[in-house]
Amino acid sequence: MKLYLALILLLPLLGGAVNALAGRKLPRRLCEVLACGVVWGAFGSALLAFLAYRGAEQVTLASWLADFDFAAPLELYLDPLSLTMILMITFVCGLIHVYAVGYMAEDPNYVRFFALLNIFVFAMLVLVLAANLPLLYLGWEGVGFCSYALIGFWYREPRNATAGRKAFITTRIGDTAFGIGIVWCFLLFHTESISQINQMGFLMPGSVITALGLLFLAGAMGKSAQVPLMVWLPDAMAGPTPVSALIHAATMVTAGVYLLARMQPLFGLSSIVMAAIAVTGAATAFYGASCAVAQRDLKRVLAYSTISQIGYMMLGVGAGAVTAATFHLLVHAFFKALLFLGAGCVIAAMHHEQDIFRMGGLRRRLPATFWPFLAGALCLAGVPLTGGFFSKDAILGAVWAKGGGLYGCLYLVGLLTALITSFYTFRMLYLVFGGEPTGASHEEAAEQGHTGPVPRVMEVMLVPLALLALAGVVLNVPEYLGEGWLGRFLAPLAAGRGSRLASGTELLLQGIAAFACLVGFAAAHLRYGGARRQDRLVAAAAPPTGLTAFLLHGWYVDNLYRFLLIRPYEFLAGLLWRRVDEGVIDDSLDRLAAGFGKVGQGLGRWNCGRVSVYILSFAAGMALIIGYLAWMVL
Amino acid sequence: MIVPLAHILILAGILFVLGLICVVVWRMNLIMLLIGIEIMLNAAMLAFVGGASRWGMADGQVFALLIMAMTSAEVSLALAMVVYLHRRKKTVAADEFNELKD
Numbered sequence: 001m002k003l004y005l006a007l008i009l010l011l012p013l014l015g016g017a018v019n020a021l022a023g024r025k026l027p028r029r030l031c032e033v034l035a036c037g038v039v040w041g042a043f044g045s046a047l048l049a050f051l052a053y054r055g056a057e058q059v060t061l062a063s064w065l066a067d068f069d070f071a072a073p074l075e076l077y078l079d080p081l082s083l084t085m086i087l088m089i090t091f092v093c094g095l096i097h098v099y100a101v102g103y104m105a106e107d108p109n110y111v112r113f114f115a116l117l118n119i120f121v122f123a124m125l126v127l128v129l130a131a132n133l134p135l136l137y138l139g140w141e142g143v144g145f146c147s148y149a150l151i152g153f154w155y156r157e158p159r160n161a162t163a164g165r166k167a168f169i170t171t172r173i174g175d176t177a178f179g180i181g182i183v184w185c186f187l188l189f190h191t192e193s194i195s196q197i198n199q200m201g202f203l204m205p206g207s208v209i210t211a212l213g214l215l216f217l218a219g220a221m222g223k224s225a226q227v228p229l230m231v232w233l234p235d236a237m238a239g240p241t242p243v244s245a246l247i248h249a250a251t252m253v254t255a256g257v258y259l260l261a262r263m264q265p266l267f268g269l270s271s272i273v274m275a276a277i278a279v280t281g282a283a284t285a286f287y288g289a290s291c292a293v294a295q296r297d298l299k300r301v302l303a304y305s306t307i308s309q310i311g312y313m314m315l316g317v318g319a320g321a322v323t324a325a326t327f328h329l330l331v332h333a334f335f336k337a338l339l340f341l342g343a344g345c346v347i348a349a350m351h352h353e354q355d356i357f358r359m360g361g362l363r364r365r366l367p368a369t370f371w372p373f374l375a376g377a378l379c380l381a382g383v384p385l386t387g388g389f390f391s392k393d394a395i396l397g398a399v400w401a402k403g404g405g406l407y408g409c410l411y412l413v414g415l416l417t418a419l420i421t422s423f424y425t426f427r428m429l430y431l432v433f434g435g436e437p438t439g440a441s442h443e444e445a446a447e448q449g450h451t452g453p454v455p456r457v458m459e460v461m462l463v464p465l466a467l468l469a470l471a472g473v474v475l476n477v478p479e480y481l482g483e484g485w486l487g488r489f490l491a492p493l494a495a496g497r498g499s500r501l502a503s504g505t506e507l508l509l510q511g512i513a514a515f516a517c518l519v520g521f522a523a524a525h526l527r528y529g530g531a532r533r534q535d536r537l538v539a540a541a542a543p544p545t546g547l548t549a550f551l552l553h554g555w556y557v558d559n560l561y562r563f564l565l566i567r568p569y570e571f572l573a574g575l576l577w578r579r580v581d582e583g584v585i586d587d588s589l590d591r592l593a594a595g596f597g598k599v600g601q602g603l604g605r606w607n608c609g610r611v612s613v614y615i616l617s618f619a620a621g622m623a624l625i626i627g628y629l630a631w632m633v634l
Numbered sequence: 635m636i637v638p639l640a641h642i643l644i645l646a647g648i649l650f651v652l653g654l655i656c657v658v659v660w661r662m663n664l665i666m667l668l669i670g671i672e673i674m675l676n677a678a679m680l681a682f683v684g685g686a687s688r689w690g691m692a693d694g695q696v697f698a699l700l701i702m703a704m705t706s707a708e709v710s711l712a713l714a715m716v717v718y719l720h721r722r723k724k725t726v727a728a729d730e731f732n733e734l735k736d
Contacts, residue, residue: 609732612661619658 002059004049005076008086009125011038011045016118023111035114036097039121043090050083058131058195065134072192077131080490081326085128085258088330092250092337093121095461099341100242102455103348107240113153117246120146124251128258132192133182136259140178140223143252144171150247151239163238170232174222178259181215188212198265206270213273216263217280220256224310226284231558233307234291237299241344244299248306249337254329257313261322268320275406278318278399282410282417285311287555289420293427294551296540297354298343301428304554305380306336308417312395315414319407321398323490327476328391330486335379335388335469341462342373345454346432356431357540360533363433369454370433372462379469381425381521382418384514387472392418393506393513394476400509401501415516422520430528431536642684649677664716664726668709675705 015038023031056079065072097117104110123142130136145168152164186192188208189200201209220226225233233253237244247253260267260277267273288308295301309332316325347354349366363370379388396418399411476484501509528536544552553559606613653673660666679698686694716726723730 611667611728611731615657615661615667615728619654 001049001052001057001078002061004045004052005059005078005129006061007045008042008049008090009076009122009129011041012118012122012125014038016115016122019111019115019118023115028110031111031114032101035118036094036101038118039090039094039097042121042125043087043094046083046086046090049078050087053078053083056080069190070186070192072132072134074135075131075193076129077195078129081258081261081322082128084326084330084486084489085254086125088333089121089124089128089250092333092465093124093246095465096242096245096250096337096341099245099344099458099461100240102457103240103242103344105455109153113150113240116146116149116153117242120150120246120251124255127255130194132194133185133197134192136194137179137182140219140255140259141175143255144168144175144223147171147236147243147247147252150243151236153239153243160238163232163235167232167236170229171222174219174229174256177215178219178222181212181219184212184215194262198263201266201269209266209270210272213263213267213270214276216259216267217273217277220260220277220314221280222256223259224253224256224314225307226256226280226311226314227287228557230284230287230307231554231561234300234303234554237297237303241299241340241347244303245337245340245344248303248340249333253306253310254313254333257310257317257325257329260314260317261325264317264320264322274318274320276318278315278407278410281311281314281316281318282413283311284308285315285417286413286420287311289417289424291551291554292424293420294544294548296357296552298346298356298359298428298432299340299354301356301424302336302339302343305339305421305424308421309336309380312392312414312417315410316395316398319395319398319402319410321395323476323487324391324394324398326490327394327472327484327486330475331379331387331391331469331472334465334472335376338372338376338462338465338469339380341458341465342369342376345369345458345462346373348458349454356428357537359432360435361433366454368459369462372459372466373433374429375466375470377425377429379472381422382513382517383422383521384510384517385473387469387475389510389513389517390473390476393510396513397501397506397509400505415512418513419516419520422517423524426521426524427528430524430533434529435533639684639688643681646677646681646684649680650674653677662727662729664719664728667728668712668716672705672709675701 015034018026019031019035026034056077059076059078061074061076063071063073097114100113100117104113107113120143123139123146125139127136127139127143130139148164148168150164151167152161155161155164182192185197188204189197191197191200204212218229221229233248236247239247267277285308288304288306288311292301292304292308295304309328313325313328313332316322316328345366346359346362346369349362349369350359353359375386379386382389382392396411396414399407399414474485476486526532543549550556606617650673653670653676656670656673657667658670660670679701682694682698682701684694686692686698719731720726
């Protein structure tokens with residue numbers, strides 16, 4: 001087991017290191033094969049670890065930080081949760097890597113790209129496998145750094161570099177809270193081991209657990225783009241599409257959910273923390289879905305839908321249903337990776353046109369993209385019998401089962417979000433794939449005889465993801481059909497199951513969810529289907545107003561933050577720089593120096609070499625001394 | 635002691651001030667400068683001697699002898715220098731000799 005776990009970590013690290021250090025000297029094909037090979041190798045190791053798995057295991061690789069009673073060794077913890085996570089991460093990342101070979105085929109900076117991609121995977125695996133909080137934090141910061149470098153990958157354009165910085169700084173706000181939480185954990189428990197901390201939670205008063213939980217929640221908010229730290233994720237679309245898929249589907253944004261799921265035994269002790277997590281999740285789910293409705297950029301639609309779906313996972317964790325949250329996490333990883341990769345194919349085919357109102361009719365032009373994309377969209381919309389339907393319903397069911405006024409409201413919010421999700425998903429489908437080809441750029445492309453080449457390897461990667469997304473239900477069939485595999489597998493996690501529901505209630509809830517999905521579909525069909533589509537295209541040509549503009553700009557949260565935080569900061573910085581630093585500190589020193597210089601020059605003129613002047617000075621000095629003495633005596 | 639110390643000190647002070655005035659007024663003339671300095675030294679010597687006799691200690695007289703030796707040496711050197719300087723610049727005006735300035 002130790003060998004497998006070491007390989008899982010070391011292979012991506014090796015790939016990243018070799019590509020970073022020697023990639024320029026190697027032939028291009030070798031770089032690509034290496035980058036993909038190491039991730040698939042990690043997947044193979046994860047598979048072997050899965051087959052050899054008998055029970056939760058702790059493996060120490062080496063010692064790392066150790067000082068008096070503080071210890072944070074390089075220790076890996078393999079339990080059902082981390083095992084499912086590493087399987088998912090290595091598999092989805094493997095597909096994304098292969099896809100990236102096609103996507104980046106014309107980019108000269110492929111070495112940097114693949115090196116960062118591999119290190120990204122490595123950091124995420126460290127995060128997932130870490131047995132103690134400092135090691136987890138190492139991976140946590142690793143994905144933060146890699147996301148910064150990858151979002152701003154095309155850094156020559158200032159917009160992209162700014163997006164990278166924004167992601168870095170925004171997540172860093174959460175990370176600071178998380179860091180404080182880690183240090184406090186050591187002060188409280190005298191250990192950093194996650195499993196020990198989880199077992200020792202009952203020793204602490206509830207208020208301490210609550211405060212600790214809120215700190216960790218703030219960290220998760222930053223990393224998982226939850227309200228109010230969600231502003232970076234839509235801008236993160238500036239990176240190459242495989243990076244978007246990597247961040248959104250398999251790695252970074254799920255880290256917050258994973259962290260809270262991991263610490264569930266501890267935070268489950270505080271109902272306030274659980275409620276805070278659930279409220280955050282529900283608010284984010286609604287926020288993301290509402291914003292996605294108005295977006296025009298294909299990738300931004302998907303970005304807001306990610307925010308929304310991560311919100312669902314948080315809601316699941318907040319309801320105490322780690323299994324449901326993990327289930328949704330897995331299925332979401334499959335279908336969101338699928339959607340992003342599909343969007344990458346569409347964008348590549350459209351010659352980097354991202355406005356969905358300028359697409360259309362791609363159903364027939366890109367069938368190999370359309371069918372997998374449709375599968376992913378159906379999952380996202382939660383169409384009954386797809387994986388996405390069951391995973392989302394598992395969360396909603398868990399929230400319902402939790403009962404009480406608060407969770408009842410959250411259930412309603414979740415249901416409303418499901419409706420909106422269905423609506424915007426089908427809106428996207430109708431606009432991109434439905435109707436007839438329109439839009440200037442499309443016609444230009446059509447005149448050139450084709451809609452642009454989509455490398456074969458990119459479309460092939462969609463197929464396994466589509467199958468997994470659709471068949472995601474086999475991971476965890478609902479209780480009334482027999483116990484789900486994932487539920488049984490995650491059973492050792494204490495308190496991870498949430499409350500149980502009677503089969504009848506669950507069926508009823510699923511019926512309601514299915515109905516919500518159908519309502520969303522019907523609304524989208526009425527608005528964007530058939531002949532109405534043309535009206536919408538005409539209407540979309542005008543600048544957005546009112547509610548549309550409000551949603552298009554993400555509730556103007558960016559502007560709000562700019563007004564509340566950035567403006568005062570800039571003002572203060574300007575004041576400190578111009579007035580205090582340059583005006584007071586620099587100026588006073590300059591003047592002091594100039595004054596000394598002048599005094600020195602004045603005194604220097606005294607040194608004229610004329611004896612008469614010296615004698616007079618001498619006499620004057622003596623008179624002064626005598627005067628002083630006389631004054632002292634008398 | 636017949637003459638009180640105060641009188642001696644007053645005389646010494648007057649002498650010193652006279653010397654100082656001589657120095658300050660004729661500061662352009664090297665010879666007058668030296669004369670003024672000699673008078674000031676004499677005033678100091680007088681004060682020393684007066685003090686020595688007032689307290690019955692020999693220190694002041696010893697010091698007066700020392701000053702005498704010092705002034706004789708100084709004057710012989712200084713006069714030699716004045717002669718030399720006069721030979722160089724055909725003047726004894728003090729301000730002409732300012733080459734040490736730089």
